[in-house]
Each structure stands twice: as C-alpha cells, then as structure tokens.
Amino acid sequence: MPGATLHLTHVELLAREAELPRAVREALERELTYARLGAVFHDLPFYTNIITMMLGYWLEMPAEFVPFALKLHRYHPDLFAWHFLREAHRDSPLLTREQRLSIASGFFAHIALDLEIHPLVNWCARRDVLLHGGHESHHHRLTEKYQSLFFHRGLQGKDIIGSHRFFSEKSVIVEPPPFFRKNLGIPVVRWATDLLGGFFHEGAPSMRQFASWLRSFRHFGFMVSLPPAGRNSERLGTAENRRRYYENAEFSFRDFWERGYRRSVALLTLASEVFAAGDFSDASREAFLAAARISDLAYPPEVGLPALEAHEPALEATG
Ligand SMILES: [Zn+2]
Secondary structure, three states: OOOHHHHHHHHHHHOOOOOOOHHHHHHHHHOHHHHHHHHHHHHHHHOOOHHHHHHHHHOOOOOOOOHHHHHHHHOOHHHHHHHHHHHHHOOOOOOOHHHHHHHHHHHHHHHHHHHHHHHHHHHHHHHHHHHHOOOHHHHHHHHHHHHHHHHHHHHHOOOOOOOHHHHHHHOOOOOOOOOOOOOOOOHHHHHHHHHHHHHHHHHOOOHHHHHHHHHHHHHHHHHHHOHHHHHHHHHHOOHHHHHHHOEOOOOEHHHHHHHHHHHHHHHHHHHHHHHHHOOOOHHHHHHHHHHHOOOOOOOOOOOOOOOHHHHHHHHHHHO
16 A cells, blocks of 8 residues: 555645745645645555455555556656646646645655655565565555554654544545545546646546545545554554564664655755746756656665665575
C-alpha cells in the first residue's frame, strides 16, 4: 500500500513551517484538504479497489501493476510538475487562487518526499528480496508501512493507523468525501482531469475514473482507521522490525525524512515564487527545472547506502 500516511503527515507539518513563504503557509493552513489531495496526487491511481488492495497485501502478492501511477512518477515528472504549476496558476471558476496554491504545494511536497525517501525504500525492498525472497513490490509495501508506523510513534507516541482522526480528518482529501457513490460534481474532479488531460492527452483518466480513485481512497481511510488496524500496528511494531526498517547501523529513516522535509521547504518556496510572479516563459521554466532537480520519482538515484551484495553472506549466516 502506498505510504499515504507519511505524505499526509508531511504536508500537515509543512502547514506549520515558519520558513515557508507566508502565502504558502496560509494556503496550506486554510485549505488543508486541498493540500492533502496534492500530497497524495501522484499515488491516487493506486487506489483501484480496496478489496483487491487488501487481499493482495495479506496474500503477499506482488503489488498491483498500475500503469498510470507509474506514468505520474516516471514519465517526465519534471515537465509534468511545471505543467501542474502553470495550471494551478491559471484562473479557474472551479477553485480559488488559495486552493490552487494549496494543492500545488501539496503536490510539490509529494515530489520532494518521494525523491528523498524512495531510494531508502527501494534499497530495503531489494535487501529483503536477497535475504528473505518474495516479491520486491511486496517488500516495498511492507517497508513503507513500518517506516510510517515508527515515524508516527516517534512523532506522537503512537501510530496514526487505527485512529478515528485518520477517518474523520486526516484522510479527507476532498469535500464532501465520497463513500458510496462516485461524486463527479466535486469541482476539483473536473479541475484535476482537465489538468491531466492537458499533459497526458488520450492516456489521461476520465472524470469518472478520477472520482472512483477518490472514493477508493475514502474506503482506504475507513479500513485503516478501524481498531483492528491499530491493534495490528501495535503488535507488529517490535524492536526487531524497528531495527529492520527504521534505524540500524546502516541507516536511520529520520535522516532521509529530514532531507525530504528540507527539500520540500526549498521546492515549495521555489514553486511559490513562480506562482507569485506568473512567469511561465521558457527561460523561467529552464531556471525552475535546473533548481528543482526533479528526476524519476519511483527510482531516484541512491546515495549514501551500502552496496547490497555485502548482505549475501549474511543470508547464510542467519540461515
Ligand atoms: Zn509517490
């Protein structure tokens, strides 16, 4: 399951960040629901159907192959980010300027966090294939789950999973949150599908498709906020798992998080300067892209992690 919990907490923390330009902070604070939507935007296509998602997870099947989610992460993510920013700047009868700044800020926060944390997640997942076998995509999901668990424990004493607040507030990414029916009437459904169509053309989702992701995300919020999910998280949050996924001699998740957070502050500041100036010329685009350094969000370059071959002898030693 994509690490939505971390992305949502990330943007909540940014909404209180004094170093961000005031307009950005106020937009995040006052329009937090839009910021949350932006913060999970690239991952929305993963929310196909909650039942198959859960089953796949429990049966340790490879994660579902979702081409459009991969496209959002890998197909010119830098040019797509520029497109997103330009569309967010454009006046629209559907969303206010502050709502558009908020969703764009959440969107850039997702990029920054993916770029800094995915190298570690990918590394852990490959390590665990070598050590324990199984599908890399399954280990990827587990890694994200445990990192989120221990991060939230450190932040607030317990995991966010299994809390009512997750359903009532934190996983609300549009108003009103749809549960039983797809709601095509939510203004941001049209706004977002127009934006996606302008970049991905025939490959872009329809309004119906986009609305169905929003509904599945609501189902995800519901399942994850139930008490059994909380008890499960308590049970699995062992010292051994902490060492395996969160903090050990080879890495500390907090270092990667810290880099993601700093990168978000820098990237949101950069994006807000373009947003305020409204300069979408080629020269402005080149300057923005050079400073933003946005690469493949799913497989960003890995730095500062040991070579994995070193783990293979350990496999024999631990049996
Ligand atoms: Zn992502």
